Ligand SMILES: Nc1ncnc2c1ncn2[C@@H]1O[C@H](COP(=O)(O)OP(=O)(O)OP(=O)(O)O)[C@@H](O)[C@H]1O
């Protein structure tokens with residue numbers, strides 16, 4: 075792709091008093107691309123996104139939006155960007171409609187656009203409700219509606235579905251998927267949910283402790299292990315000793331001491347599985363339960379960091 | 386209304402701020418009803434013509450335990466000739482009531498209660514009486530705290546009653562002009578002060594608290610991440626506050642003029658100028674105070690730290706001239722003092738631009754200084 079990236083982040087660092095929150099991150103995002111930043115709590119997602127939004131300033135490195143720096147171009151860039159912060163509480167005693175009207179005035183928009191947004195976000199019934207009386211999911215939809223008011227070329231959503239039930243989450247996804255079809259908007263979305271990243275985004279960036287661990291399409295991320303299957307197993311309690319599993323062997327076993335559950339990757343079921351049974355047998359370990367499943371981003375994360383995405 | 390205005394962000398910001406403000410029920414009560422109630426309560430409590438009722442102890446044991454009422458010759462003859470015996474009062478003393486009738490200054494009623502010295506001291510310490518009479522050999526001794534103005538007043542009245550040979554002297558005020566005309570009563574002093582205090586309180590709380598709250602809700606950073614002009618946000622906030630303050634002040638004035646008949650003697654245009662200047666100084670201070678913190682409790686502390694000393698020192702309820710002379714150097718330049726004094730001089734003394742221009746300029750300039758400084762260090766994110 076030789077067009078100008080919509081967002082370009084070069085070697086950006088950001089530290090707070092004791093935390094090095096972002097440690098040299100590079101990003102290039104093009105028109106119409108939907109990108110997920112996937113990472114556990116404290117990974118630096120919000121810090122990175124807020125630097126792209128111009129809310130925080132990088133200590134080092136450069137950020138260009140449409141080829142322009144924030145400094146001196148604020149007015150222009152604010153026009154084309156739509157954001158939803160991780161945690162914004164709007165004015166309690168304004169109604170949904172009044173809140174949208176207020177924000178639409180910042181972009182000099184007509185009230186037709188406000189009605190469109192109410193329609194898109196399905197807040198018709200709540201049009202006249204005070205913000206203070208909205209449910210969590212309705213507030214998130216309002217926040218998303220506000221971010222969409224100006225039909226932004228760049229949309230930055232920080233955990234838009236955290237805390238929502240699966241239905242409410244899917245409603246937000248469907249709004250975003252419609253947007254994706256029009257391929258006018260570039261999106262960066264942060265999330266803890268790999269399912270969300272898988273559903274919405276063609277490019278996924280896994281970050282942890284301020285660094286990019288791995289990025290690519292879902293296929294690329296999981297490809298190198300396409301044939302791999304995940305085997306999860308539990309053992310008979312009496313015979314359990316975690317050390318036995320750690321002894322060197324052909325298998326790289328990950329043991330989760332909390333759930334007393336082991337997992338490993340297997341390439342060829344036909345050959346590897348009997349090997350694994352033999353391995354257990356030699357150590358006098360008896361299986362209690364065994365399951366196969368497809369590899370997920372969580373497995374990838376675990377492989378990369380030794381931790382789960384949700385801990 | 387035309388579309389251009391309806392889409393205008395400043396108009397929408399003002400509209401949102403107005404709605405947000407008036408939908409908070411506390412605003413109407415604390416900003417409008419409460420000052421009226423306060424003026425009503427204080428105005429009535431300090432009405433000029435008040436009947437005075439004082440208890441006076443009359444010692445019956447002369448400090449020694451030989452209780453003999455006959456030694457109180459002057460007092461006894463006064464009680465039997467002029468005063469009315471009340472019988473045993475609730476507290477168990479033989480009591481006599483005597484009233485000096487006075488149409489102009491209000492009646493003064495004294496209740497003389499016979500008791501022992503010890504008992505009298507106890508009641509004196511409790512504050513239920515302020516003066517003790519003790520007659521020795523036909524001379525009346527007055528015991529009271531000379532630092533207590535009320536006791537002094539009672540002493541003066543009593544000594545006139547018992548002056549000379551102890552025959553009460555009729556009160557005669559040919560040469561006293563009672564000061565009950567509009568402009569000299571306590572309520573005339575109070576209302577301009579209350580208006581000044583209202584401007585300070587509403588502005589400091591209305592502006593500072595709103596900014597800090599919006600910052601802590603991350604709403605401020607959300608708003609400035611749009612093409613919204615920061616100046617419009619602040620202008621809307623201050624404009625709405627100014628208008629609300631005007632309404633609050635006007636309502637209080639109308640109320641006080643209906644109930645107490647207070648009037649504005651001076652120049653209305655000068656009053657308006659001073660009012661604007663007062664709003665400027667407190668708006669500036671409010672922006673300055675709220676420029677950095679995003680913690681509403683810290684904000685509360687800041688606001689109180691500014692507001693409380695001025696409430697106490699600036700002579701809103703009682704003149705600060707009772708404070709020591711040296712302290713007046715600190716008190717007089719306080720913004721609330723300047724505003725309250727200025728308003729009073731217009732309300733009561735009939736002042737105009739000549740007297741008001743300089744204080745107004747000082748207030749406005751102070752406000753601009755605070756505003757500019759606050760804006761330089763203002764944290765939008
Ligand atoms: N203003 C700040 N002052 C000090 N430390 C901060 C600040 N903001 C973030 N941090 C720290 O920087 C690190 C990254 O925080 P960040 O909010 O970017 O994480 P995140 O990936 O968004 O996490 P989450 O999923 O919980 O939202 C954390 O360790 C956090 O404590």
Ligand SMILES: [Mg+2]
Nearest residue numbers: 119120121160
């Ligand atoms: Mg975050």
